[in-house]
Amino acid sequence: MEIVSILLYIILFLSTLLSLLKKQKNGIHFKKFKLPPGSMGWPYVGETLQLYSQDPNIFFLTKQKRYGEIFKTHILGCPCVMLASPEAARFVLVTHAHLFKPTYPKSKERLIGPHALFFHRGGYHARLRRLVQNSLAPQTIKKLIPDIQGIAVSTLESWAASGQGVNTFYEMKKLSFDVGILSIFGHMERGFREMLEENYRKVDKGYNSFPTNIPGTAYQQAILARKRLNRILGEIISSRKEKRLLEKDMLGHFLSFKDENDEKLSDEQIADNIIGVLFAAQDTTASVITWVLKFLHDDPQLLEAVKAEQMAIYDTNNGGKMPLTWEQTRSMPLTHRVVMESLRMASIISFTFREAVVDVEYKGYLIPKGWKVMPLFRNIHHNPEFFPNPQEFDPSRFEVAPRANTFMPFGNGVHACPGNELAKLEALILIHHLVTNFRWEVVSSESGIQYGPFPVPQQGLPARFWKEPKQSRQ
Ligand code: HEM
Structure with missing residues (x-):
């Protein structure tokens, strides 16, 4: 009996230890770090209106000037951490890429194809x-x-x-x-090419429209065109397979x-x-x-x-x-x-989105699991520290290679x-x-x-x- 209860104690102790370690692995110990500076705006809407009522670059630049190279905000229903330094962008996209996943709205994923x-x-x-x-x-x-x-x-x-x-x-x-x-x-048959172009144009048109299931809207038209594209592509694939051309x-x-x-x-x-x-x-x-x-x-x-x-x-x-x-x-x-x-x-792609898959610590700040993370390419490309007189169009600046990770x-x-x-x-x-x-x-x-x-x-x-x-x- 004595041995059984000792064994039970040992099992209980080990399982508590394991669960503590697991919690720590999942990032609970990061709770000692603080969130980056910044403002989360209004409940629910966050700062979405501020972002879309002005030139987005001014929104990001103003924040960067106020809070520095890492700051938090809340846009499009998501808490976000924005990163405006080459080191931070490299952290998210290269050295610690496994801690972040790509993230796109479901409505867009449906149009491109999951x-x-x-x-x-x-x-x-x-x-x-x-x-x-x-x-x-x-x-x-x-x-x-x-x-x-x-x-x-x-x-x-x-x-x-x-x-x-x-x-x-x-x-x-x-x-x-x-x-x-x-x-x-x-080289592609003209008929297939025209069908692809016609339907792709509808998908393209609906991509940035409001996603809704209401018939006749640009988004719904795009969904229908996308289904047609699947059929057309299916035919092209079958004909290639039949011809057995390599x-x-x-x-x-x-x-x-x-x-x-x-x-x-x-x-x-x-x-x-x-x-x-x-x-x-x-x-x-x-x-x-x-x-x-x-x-x-x-x-x-x-x-x-x-x-x-x-x-x-x-x-x-x-x-x-x-x-x-x-x-x-x-x-x-x-x-x-x-x-x-x-x-x-x-800077066509002004920024990109990732999502933290665990709690992440970066330079003493916490990026909580599930938060969006946005490396701000445009801010880096327009930072006078890396590109003097950034608003001036000056191709000669590329006579020497830009500093590592400043041009992306x-x-x-x-x-x-x-x-x-x-x-x-x-x-x-x-x-x-x-x-x-x-x-x-x-x-x-x-x-x-x-x-x-x-x-x-x-x-x-x-x-x-x-x-x-x-x-x-x-
Ligand atoms: C000047 C034109 C282009 C620019 C500025 C550009 C920019 C980018 C950027 C910034 C990314 C990374 C996005 C991220 O990390 O979230 C990307 C990814 C990608 N681009 Fe481009 N791109 C251009 C042209 C092209 C072309 C011509 C193609 C193909 C023919 C292409 C195919 C792709 C693909 C497939 C990805 C996804 C890669 C992956 O997820 O592994 N892009 N592009």
Whole structure:
């Protein structure tokens, strides 16, 4: 009896110890740390109204000035910790990425498709990421140059031929959609392409609308279009499988994949990831190229210098008769710096969201489990300590590499953008053909930024393009 009660005591003691250790592992001991400074605003609404009633950058900057590089707030129904220093962004995205998970509203996840890689972490994410990365690697995308050139030239020709002003951002969206389709499917039948474009446009339109199940609303239209996209993609996948072609494009990579248990990707997983990549590629690239055009237009001297760099390549290529080579796109130093500075100035992805999966301690502050965490890329890119005179467009600042972790237009760590080389290549090719053969003028006097939600010049930069007469080049 005596032995039984001693054993019971030992079991009780060990289980209490275990539960204490478990609690500690789950972060209960972090309760001794304080929350970051900041204000949580009104009950329920928090500071959502303050954020959306002004330029979001002013909201973040004002807070950063008041509280420093880590501060708390409450927006869109969620408590958040915002991080405006390179070290903090690196902590969340790189060194301690396992303590945070990607987080998106369910309404958005429904439109893209829940299997898209950027909603995931761990093994599934790593596998999908490898596939996407391989199909967007330099050795793969360099083969796309002639086709990207074809798309860029025919787009520019059509603007010039129209003789009318165009909405630059809207047109660039079409261009980056076509390049996205090319990188995923290679050459695609026109019928499929048109069906994809028509339905994708509806998904895109509904993405930033109010999510509701009311029939006829933009969101509901988008949900219906998304279902149609699944059917169209299903047909494309079946026809590829029937033909048994081993294509080297992204769809080919998805179709030939097998995991360690010999499991293939389902059609649904493939479809969600195709829509995910198209979505990640389109507005971002279109927005950056639109900004490049604006910055070049606003600085005639810089435009002339870029033109001189591109004309030298044009002349080497026998007056543009020979296609650009990969090596040429890698040796356009000034044009490359213009793209980098546009990425910094515009900071298309101003911030990203993660969610703490456990209580986390950072520099003596507590980030409680379940709170959203937002590394503020734009604040870092516009910090005068890292980029002097940050509001000035100055490509020469990229003559030397920026300080580590201060320049993250494509994010950082496990979810960093796998499409960054393709986006830059697309921009360089478009600029080459634009400045060597065309001229343009902005036809709106409105300046400033419009958020939709990515920052673009007001009204999408209305501009008129025309072909430069040959004789004026001598
Ligand atoms: C200038 C254009 C682009 C910019 C500024 C940009 C920016 C970014 C950023 C900041 C992230 C990380 C987001 C995060 O950590 O939450 C990201 C992720 C991603 N981007 Fe891009 N991107 C661009 C173009 C592209 C293109 C052209 C593609 C594909 C063709 C692409 C595909 C992706 C994908 C699939 C992810 C998710 C990666 C993952 O979760 O592992 N992006 N992008």
